[in-house]
Amino acid sequence: MAVVEKFKLILLVQNYIKEMLKLTENFPRNGKLVREELIKESFEILNKISIGNNSHNKKLKKTYADEAIGNVKVAEFLVEVCEENKYINSKSSYKLKNSLTEILKCLIGWRKSL
Numbered sequence: 001m002a003v004v005e006k007f008k009l010i011l012l013v014q015n016y017i018k019e020m021l022k023l024t025e026n027f028p029r030n031g032k033l034v035r036e037e038l039i040k041e042s043f044e045i046l047n048k049i050s051i052g053n054n055s056h057n058k059k060l061k062k063t064y065a066d067e068a069i070g071n072v073k074v075a076e077f078l079v080e081v082c083e084e085n086k087y088i089n090s091k092s093s094y095k096l097k098n099s100l101t102e103i104l105k106c107l108i109g110w111r112k113s114l
Contacts, residue, residue, distance in 0.1 A: 007053050009106045013046045016099040023092040024082070031087040038078040045071045045103070058114050065111040072104045 005041035020042055027035045045068050052064030076097060 007047055007049075009103070009110060010046065010053065012043075012099070012103050012106060013049060016096070016103060017042050017046065019099065020096055023088055023096065027082075029086050031082065031085060034078055034081055034085070034087065038075060038082070041071050041075045041078060044068075045075065049107070062111060062114050065107055065114065069111070071106050072100055072107065076100050076104075090094065 001096045024035045025040065048064045048068040048071065052061045052068070055061050055064070079093055079100065081090075082088045083090060088096075110111065
């Protein structure tokens with residue numbers, strides 16, 4: 001039985017990761033490193049939000065939220081690199097950037113609420 005996540009931010013990141021993996025699966029050989037970094041950063045976002053969400057320490061939650069915000073910024077840059085190098089088309093880039101923007105807004109809101 002699958003565990004249903006109730007924290008909206010985690011659901012947004014999970015959906016973004018699924019979409020990102022689908023949109024980047026056919027990268028050319030010279031784009032594999034960028035894809036690997038994008039995957040790494042994306043899972044770091046999920047990891048930091050999960051750890052922060054499950055922590056009872058407010059200071060630790062804020063630290064993980066801040067780190068996740070940094071990871072989102074890096075992921076946004078990597079998506080731009082992918083588009084500039086034509087590893088993904090502009091429509092795919094737009095989808096990923098939109099998802100990252102929504103995640104960033106929620107992260108900032110979560111951070112402010114702590």
